[in-house]
Amino acid sequence: MAEYILSILRLELMVVFSWGFHRPTALPDDGGLAFKVDGFKHRGWVFVKYNEGKDLFDVELRDNAMTIIRVIEDVYFDQLVNVIDHAVEHTSDYEKRVKRLYNIQ
Numbered sequence: 001m002a003e004y005i006l007s008i009l010r011l012e013l014m015v016v017f018s019w020g021f022h023r024p025t026a027l028p029d030d031g032g033l034a035f036k037v038d039g040f041k042h043r044g045w046v047f048v049k050y051n052e053g054k055d056l057f058d059v060e061l062r063d064n065a066m067t068i069i070r071v072i073e074d075v076y077f078d079q080l081v082n083v084i085d086h087a088v089e090h091t092s093d094y095e096k097r098v099k100r101l102y103n104i105q
Contacts, residue, residue: 001050002026005033005080012081019088039088040097044069046084061087
């Protein structure tokens with residue numbers, strides 16, 4: 001399942017890299033994927049777990065102490081990158097913040 005989730009994320013690498021994506025780790029019993037992010041809205045861990053009964057994904061945002069901050073349930077595979085992006089990185093003033101971060105005029 002971890003490889004499958006990675007294959008979904010690889011479809012939009014530029015978006016995934018904007019999160020500061022690193023340290024991908026398969027969850028026990030091949031139940032999903034965990035990875036670290038350094039986004040504008042969330043810094044810490046993202047756990048993507050497969051819900052076999054629903055054939056959907058659940059996304060958990062966790063801090064560095066592994067405390068669950070937010071849970072987003074019932075995510076379809078084709079919405080996974082967008083849902084994580086909005087939870088981790090995308091803000092209403094996203095372009096302005098990127099320009100300021102990279103000192104772009």
